[in-house]
Amino acid sequence: EVFMKAIHKFYQKSWQERLAILAQSQLLSDDEIKLFQVNGHQAELFDSLIENYVTDYSLPQGLATNYVIDGHEYLIPMVTEEPSVVAASSNGAGLVKRAGGFQSHITERLMVGQVVLEKVAEPAKLKATILAQEADFLACANEAHPSIVKRGGGARFLEVRILSESEGLLSLDLAVDVQEAMGANMLNTMLEALAQKIRQELGQEVLMAILSNYAVHSLVTVTCEIEPKLLAKGELSGEEVAQKIALASHVAQLDPSRAATHNKGIMNGIDAVVLASGNDWRAIEAGAHAYASRDGQYRGLSQWNYQDGKLHGSLTLPMPVGSVGGSIGVIPLVKANHQLLQIKDAKQLATVIVAVGLGQNLAALKALVTDGIQKGHMHLQLKTLAVKVGATQSEVTSLVAQMEKAGKRDENSARQLLAQIRE
């Protein structure tokens, strides 16, 4: 009860006060409380980023190698807690590098948001009224955020969709050139200005105004072509592996059960780079899965075809990432990661991220149709298990070797083998 009282208006406390309250709460041991203590300078920074801030939560960052995209080779920071993601990514990219690298294609980069109108008596009539005033609406949006116009961006076009004639629901979609930002806040400001205009001038009720994460005007495509001889594995010829990869890709088009896992593998790579680049991975996830369902059935996001003696890979995704804005200018490591990536703008960052998705996918599919996923994974999983049972850095290698030799993967055996090593 004392604790509940102390936690009242937690958000008004300083982060040091919040820690002191936690320490008194008896929910945590002294050792656990120590885990919450962080560098004061960073804490102040992060306290300004989120609410009720108490500590930093860190995740491992690795660098994927071998990525050659449009003729440039990149070192790609990836943040993930999952073993084998960085290794598989570098491996997939290595194959593509030997085949000449990835190519990217972007036709447009606009962010879209919507003003949803409710209780619309005559949707078709209102649609026509709004479309007739498109120029006026675009000017209103630009006035709400004039600095983007000075940067060469701004509102570009309007669309109106009747969501339900009988329920009187209509969506006004605004497309904006957000230049180097992801643009969520910019869009939201513009959309609220439009909502206000609609209420005042058209006397129409507005349900909400918000950016859409279904960013189909920010599509990025990355492709690659691989000669089968690079794919040979064990007893399987390169042609056989290429055909099996193409078939696996087809299965992900047919079957949502497989498509979800196929896409999860793609997002293993994508999320890790989006996170390292300081972008909003929830936004990218939401857009990716919505795009995977664009024809009404959830399908694999990538396509692999074996044609004319080559394996052709292609991945298209909404990739509305920014090179400025959000936490990008705030978190110091994010700035360093942009420096590592050596990207010149948001479009280039988007191509790198989609290429990682395709590289990740290739590595996963190749493993699945040849050795199976566990072989490559197991070594890294065993390392995690070794750490979990308390192996020190110097003991991990020998414990993993012992476990592999004994063919054991469970925690009990790991403990026993560690005890034997220590005897």
Ligand code: NDP
């Ligand atoms: P910011 O609000 O940080 O806006 C970016 C700002 O950067 C611009 O307003 C602009 O300000 C400035 N800027 C400087 N240089 C440039 C340039 N070359 N091009 C464009 N802008 C530039 O971020 P975003 O609007 O991008 O929004 C991203 C954030 O919104 C993320 O943190 C995301 O998590 C969050 N968000 C996401 C939502 C969603 O996905 N549904 C919903 C709401 C928020 P100025 O022109 O004034 O100098």
